Amino acid sequence: MATEMESLLEMLRSGQKADKPVDWELVRKEWVQAIDDLYAQVKDWLKPAIQDGLVQVQEEGLTITEDDLGEYDTHALRITTPAGRLVNFVPKYRLVYGGLGRVDMESGAAKQVLMRKQPGEWDILLQQVPRREERLTEESFARLLKAVLA
Amino acid sequence: MTEFPSLSDLFAEYEFLCRALVVAGIEARDNPTRVELKVADDVEQRFSAARQELDHAFTLTLVASVEAAVRWHYEDSLDLGKPSWFAVPANALHKRLEDRPPRFEDILDLWKMTPDARRDKDIGRAIGKLKQLYKRRHWLAHGRYWNDHSGFLTADPYAVMNVADELRDAIPEFPIH
Numbered sequence: 001m002a003t004e005m006e007s008l009l010e011m012l013r014s015g016q017k018a019d020k021p022v023d024w025e026l027v028r029k030e031w032v033q034a035i036d037d038l039y040a041q042v043k044d045w046l047k048p049a050i051q052d053g054l055v056q057v058q059e060e061g062l063t064i065t066e067d068d069l070g071e072y073d074t075h076a077l078r079i080t081t082p083a084g085r086l087v088n089f090v091p092k093y094r095l096v097y098g099g100l101g102r103v104d105m106e107s108g109a110a111k112q113v114l115m116r117k118q119p120g121e122w123d124i125l126l127q128q129v130p131r132r133e134e135r136l137t138e139e140s141f142a143r144l145l146k147a148v149l150a
Numbered sequence: 151m152t153e154f155p156s157l158s159d160l161f162a163e164y165e166f167l168c169r170a171l172v173v174a175g176i177e178a179r180d181n182p183t184r185v186e187l188k189v190a191d192d193v194e195q196r197f198s199a200a201r202q203e204l205d206h207a208f209t210l211t212l213v214a215s216v217e218a219a220v221r222w223h224y225e226d227s228l229d230l231g232k233p234s235w236f237a238v239p240a241n242a243l244h245k246r247l248e249d250r251p252p253r254f255e256d257i258l259d260l261w262k263m264t265p266d267a268r269r270d271k272d273i274g275r276a277i278g279k280l281k282q283l284y285k286r287r288h289w290l291a292h293g294r295y296w297n298d299h300s301g302f303l304t305a306d307p308y309a310v311m312n313v314a315d316e317l318r319d320a321i322p323e324f325p326i327h
Contacts, residue, residue: 086194092304102308107194108175109171109172109197128311
């Protein structure tokens with residue numbers, strides 16, 4: 001069992017950590033990398049469709065400004081079908097309560113919020129009221145894209 | 151819908167309208183003339199613009215709903231004198247303004263005096279976010295004729311709900327109706 005002194009030291013140490021200023025440059029870099037990783041995953045899932053010429057995928061530059069993070073450059077990802085249907089992945093912001101960033105999947109009137117819950121883990125926000133979420137996987141992504149392109 | 155709908159009621163309505171718009175967009179792709187678009191019109195782009203307008207409208211509505219609940223609580227605490235940590239500075243503000251209604255931002259500053267807020271800098275950050283959303287609401291409500299300086303250009307109904315969740319968790323007594 002920890003003594004009172006050990007407990008005091010632990011408290012002071014955690015207080016020290018909490019008071020450390022956030023390295024926003026690092027947060028920004030990590031977020032931009034997370035977006036790139038998401039796109040790499042999406043492209044990997046779509047590899048057969050890309051190879052068969054059923055979809056085209058391209059990235060477009062995008063500048064975002066956020067409190068604390070300032071202005072930074074990232075990309076939107078555009079998926080196009082031969083019939084001219086478009087689906088865009090658009091990063092919204094890194095600083096979000098209950099998550100580590102938000103990217104929207106947009107097509108016409110449809111908009112699907114993807115929330116980054118942990119590094120490498122994204123959830124699809126299916127409904128806000130009442131809240132329903134689903135982990136973004138190859139299966140759920142295919143289902144989502146199918147619904148958006150229906 | 152009741153006369154004083156809750157934030158959740160309003161958001162459920164927003165989600166319903168989004169779904170309806172998506173269905174209308176699918177219909178319009180096959181038959182553009184049904185929504186008075188010419189065949190050659192870019193249906194996707196037109197519906198994307200419609201969604202953007204729906205998002206703007208509901209961003210305004212949801213922030214207005216939060217404002218209404220916060221003002222309601224302010225009036226209530228003046229009448230009831232509680233909770234005292236809020237009612238005392240609220241009364242001082244009321245007297246200073248000589249019965250004129252306070253600015254929303256001034257009421258929000260009273261919330262920073264909650265005993266928790268003094269401890270927790272996250273509460274200050276959440277209140278700051280709400281102030282940004284209020285500026286965004288102001289920009290939307292006044293016809294968007296100036297450049298939006300809210301600092302929250304990506305604000306949409308989901309962002310409003312996210313800030314509301316943050317406030318609710320940071321200050322359990324925060325009056326989000």
